Amino acid sequence: MHQAWRTLIGSTALLLGIVGLDLATMDAADPIPDSEFKALVEQDAKNIVALLSEAKIKKTADRSVKSSSLMIAAYAQSRMGKNAADDAKLATLRDTAIKLAKTDKKMLAGALPLAKTLSPSMAAAGNPSIKPVDLLKETGLDLEELMYQFKKTSVGGLGIEEEVKANSKKLAIKPEAAIALARRTAIVAEFCETLQPQGGFGGAKTKKDWDTYNKEMKTAAEALAAAAKANKPKDLQTAFTKLDGSCVQCHNKFK
Numbered sequence: 001m002h003q004a005w006r007t008l009i010g011s012t013a014l015l016l017g018i019v020g021l022d023l024a025t026m027d028a029a030d031p032i033p034d035s036e037f038k039a040l041v042e043q044d045a046k047n048i049v050a051l052l053s054e055a056k057i058k059k060t061a062d063r064s065v066k067s068s069s070l071m072i073a074a075y076a077q078s079r080m081g082k083n084a085a086d087d088a089k090l091a092t093l094r095d096t097a098i099k100l101a102k103t104d105k106k107m108l109a110g111a112l113p114l115a116k117t118l119s120p121s122m123a124a125a126g127n128p129s130i131k132p133v134d135l136l137k138e139t140g141l142d143l144e145e146l147m148y149q150f151k152k153t154s155v156g157g158l159g160i161e162e163e164v165k166a167n168s169k170k171l172a173i174k175p176e177a178a179i180a181l182a183r184r185t186a187i188v189a190e191f192c193e194t195l196q197p198q199g200g201f202g203g204a205k206t207k208k209d210w211d212t213y214n215k216e217m218k219t220a221a222e223a224l225a226a227a228a229k230a231n232k233p234k235d236l237q238t239a240f241t242k243l244d245g246s247c248v249q250c251h252n253k254f255k
């Protein structure tokens with residue numbers, strides 16, 4: 001497996017990088033590569049714009065918007081510190097995404113113009129702080145909101161759960177799309193290291209099991225990326241099956 005990818009999703013440095021406790025660790029963490037960054041930002045930005053453009057905005061649109069915005073902020077923040085010339089742009093994208101994530105439910109429709117500015121090549125505005133921030137603290141996002149991106153598109157998600165299940169039965173996804181999906185899932189796993197199920201841990205719902213299932217999700221995402229990069233369809237399908245298994249196991253216990 002590609003060394004940098006392992007560093008990105010395998011190290012505490014990245015968690016700190018994304019959640020933003022320590023600027024120095026950003027140097028050690030691998031930023032999300034260009035092609036994935038573009039695909040992922042565009043996927044989430046498109047979802048947000050579509051949700052806010054609906055004649056009748058969905059009741060749960062705020063959660064979908066929060067989920068996609070958090071991810072955009074994470075993608076942007078992972079790349080900060082790589083190239084000084086890009087930092088202000090990335091910080092602007094991150095801060096715009098955070099602002100959208102925090103938009104009051106009643107004000108969502110009015111946030112459409114701001115949502116339309118989200119782009120992988122967004123220009124810098126003002127003089128944003130390029131220090132990493134704790135994205136979970138900044139947005140107040142909870143686990144239910146984080147999982148929204150996995151839901152069906154009909155309810156404001158990105159249809160990822162269906163995509164994972166479908167590809168574990170019959171592989172149809174393009175390698176680039178699989179790599180982006182793997183990256184997204186790995187970032188979700190990073191956030192799950194900090195987040196808890198509703199009601200917290202206790203009784204049969206142990207933190208130990210949570211960590212085990214989450215780690216399985218992360219490992220399956222790594223295998224998925226490796227198989228897609230090596231263009232090995234059989235391994236890719238197996239990785240989708242494993243990934244689906246990790247989702248189901250955690251849901252059986254915690255959902």
Ligand code: HEC
Nearest residue numbers: 144147150151161197198210213214217246247250254255
């Ligand atoms: C570490 C545990 C854990 C893992 C791993 C996990 N989930 Fe979840 N997921 C949850 C919990 C807990 C909820 C319930 C959230 C709530 O409503 O409070 C949830 C909710 C969901 C929901 C929304 C509820 C629903 O059924 O529509 C979807 C969709 C979802 N998860 C998809 C996935 C997918 C896809 C994966 C794997 C790629 C995955 N999850 C991996 C814990 C997990």
